[in-house]
Amino acid sequence: MRDDRPAAPSGILLVDKPGGMTSHDVVARARKALGTRKIGHAGTLDPMATGLLVLGVGPATRLLTYLVGLDKTYLATIRLGAATDTDDAEGEVTATAGEGLVAAVTDAAIAAGIAQLTGDISQVPSTVSAIKVDGRRAYDRARAGEEVVLKARAVTVSRFDVLAARRTEHLIELDVVVDCTSGTYIRALARDLGAALGVGGHLSALRRTRIGDFDVAEAVPADAMDAGGLLDAAVVAARVMTRLDVDEDQARDLRHGKRLLGAGTLAGRGHLAAVDPAGRLVGILERRGADLKSAMNMPPEESE
Structure with missing residues (x-):
């Protein structure tokens, strides 16, 4: 039927x-x-x-x-002169800079602080992040009043540029653009920049523009x-990895868990997106010696 x-x-x-x-x-x-x-x-x-x-x-x-x-790109606004318990504007202010400290922060000092947070760095995520600690999200533990201590992690910030700066007597706002690896917390960059400058800092706006x-x-x-x-799916996969066109026999073999023998030299390093003659994504392939095998298979259309 x-x-x-x-x-x-x-x-x-x-x-x-x-x-x-x-x-x-x-x-x-x-x-x-x-x-x-x-x-x-x-x-x-x-x-x-x-x-x-x-x-x-x-x-x-x-x-x-x-x-x-x-990797990701963000546009953000960093507010220097006050720290919060969430490292962003939604948290409670925990400290503000003393009189005259913000005014004493020079553009050169800001540039030096940003330079220290650019490149391969070690970053402690925000306490209210979604990282799991013993099976529970860090933010759930923090909001329950528990002490949360997160381990530093290695991240890469390839660009951290100031687009605009605004100053008042007690605050400095920086509009910035950040290119970074996955797992980088922009709130933590704001927090750490403020701490390095001795005035505290937090994130007041964030927009992700690229993944x-x-x-x-x-x-x-x-x-x-x-x-x-x-x-x-085939179009998306081909945008993030090398596309490998396969014939019907190869597509069937891959879907049945078989390897493409001797095909491991067909393209460069990394995963491959196997696409059948109809333009459908068969799956994601990885190398096993001289062969290619499926790391992930898409279900055939009739079972979707």
């Missing part, structure tokens, strides 16, 4: 998250708009933050593993999500 039901949606959706919504709120709205519960995201944004959120829909959620670790090769200019508003905005 013919099944005339529409195919379940599948693909990657780029969303421009507004302020005041959690990433989970966006996912919940997408589930309603697209009529499916199978939706995940590649990296959260704080409720205060706006900008690019990458959603995986249907079988394409399997691709999110390969998108989470991509890997994906720009917020491509994103749809959170109130305009629909299946028409979905990017095909």
Whole structure:
């Protein structure tokens, strides 16, 4: 008997998250708009933050593993002169700079402080981050009044540039652009810059504009999500890794768990996106010696 039901949606959706919504709120709205519960995201944004959120829909959620670790770009505003318990403007002020200290901070001192936070650095994430500590989110423990001590982690900040600066008697606001590796906390950069300058600092605005090769200019508003905005899984995979076109026999072998013998020399290093003659993503391949094998397979269309 013919099944005339529409195919379940599948693909990657780029969303421009507004302020005041959690990433989970966006996912919940997408589930309603697209009529499916199978939706995940590649990296959260704080409720205060706006900008690019990458959603995986249907079988394409399997691709999110390969998108989470991509480099990112942020536009941010850092407020120097006060520290907060969350390292951003949503927290309670815990300290303010004494009289005259902010005025004594020179542009050269700011530049030197930023230089120390650029390149390969060791960063302690914010206490209210989503990092899990013994199975619970750090922010849940912090809000419950528990003492949270997070370990420093290695991150890379490849660009940390000041776009504009505004001064008052008690505060300095810096509009900055940051290019960084996944796992970098911009709140922590604001906190650490303020601490280095001896005046305290926190984040007052944040917008994510890029994840890997994906720009917020491509994103749809959170109130305009629909299946028409979905990017095909094969197209997305080919934007983040090398595309390898396979024939029908090779596609079938890969889907059945077989290796492509001797095919490991077909392209450069890293994962490969295997695409069949119909333009469908078969899966993500990795090298095993001289061979290629599937690290992740997409389900065939008839089972989606």
